[in-house]
Amino acid sequence: MSFARIALRSAVRTGLAQPASRLLFNRLPPRAAFSAAAALEPAQIERRVLDVLKGFDKVNPEKLVPASSFTEDLGLDSLDAVEVVMAVEEEFAIEIPDAEADEIKTVQQAIDYIAKTPEGELYL
Amino acid sequence: MSARHSGLQKEVLALYRRALRMVRTKPAATRDKFHLFVRYSFKTQATTFSPRKVSTVEHLIRKGRKQLETYESPAVKDCWVSREMREWSAAERGRHTAK
Numbered sequence: 159m160s161f162a163r164i165a166l167r168s169a170v171r172t173g174l175a176q177p178a179s180r181l182l183f184n185r186l187p188p189r190a191a192f193s194a195a196a197a198l199e200p201a202q203i204e205r206r207v208l209d210v211l212k213g214f215d216k217v218n219p220e221k222l223v224p225a226s227s228f229t230e231d232l233g234l235d236s237l238d239a240v241e242v243v244m245a246v247e248e249e250f251a252i253e254i255p256d257a258e259a260d261e262i263k264t265v266q267q268a269i270d271y272i273a274k275t276p277e278g279e280l281y282l
Numbered sequence: 283m284s285a286r287h288s289g290l291q292k293e294v295l296a297l298y299r300r301a302l303r304m305v306r307t308k309p310a311a312t313r314d315k316f317h318l319f320v321r322y323s324f325k326t327q328a329t330t331f332s333p334r335k336v337s338t339v340e341h342l343i344r345k346g347r348k349q350l351e352t353y354e355s356p357a358v359k360d361c362w363v364s365r366e367m368r369e370w371s372a373a374e375r376g377r378h379t380a381k
Binding site: 215216235236237240241244250256259260 | 287291292295296298299302303306321324325326363374378
């Protein structure tokens, strides 16, 4: 009996030693935290892709429209184009495989790729 | 140069992509230095060697891969940036903002 009491006391003590946030968490009723982000709006994708491109020194903002080609209209070389696609990847937290990244040559193609890509894994 | 890339060119671009991915894994404090180093290495070599010299380009790709393997190690946390690299970067930025 006394042994059980000691055991109970030590259990209570370790319980108190837990941080306050942890205690609060334990008191909340358990529930599954599911949430799904809404799919990105096409207009939003376009704006974000264009914003990424505006961040490049070499890109002339006046020539920048969705139809422009990285190499022909924006005056980028093939290495810059790779860098643009990588920046888009970073903006949307996705990774585009090499074969598909090679096919992205215009702003519109980048926008389309993001639009058809299912929601990337969320980084938690 | 834009419409179709040759196999060799694709290899270079794949290597560049891999190098840029390596940059992302580096600590935020030194990431800019790695980025400059990668860009400088590719851009200057792209202008100094003719794309027609296939064996030279192949050699550079092999060399770059070896070098990248070293840099990809998580133990590498910082890299050295020479004065030429900084000057090149400043000149490049000036060239585009002036336009």
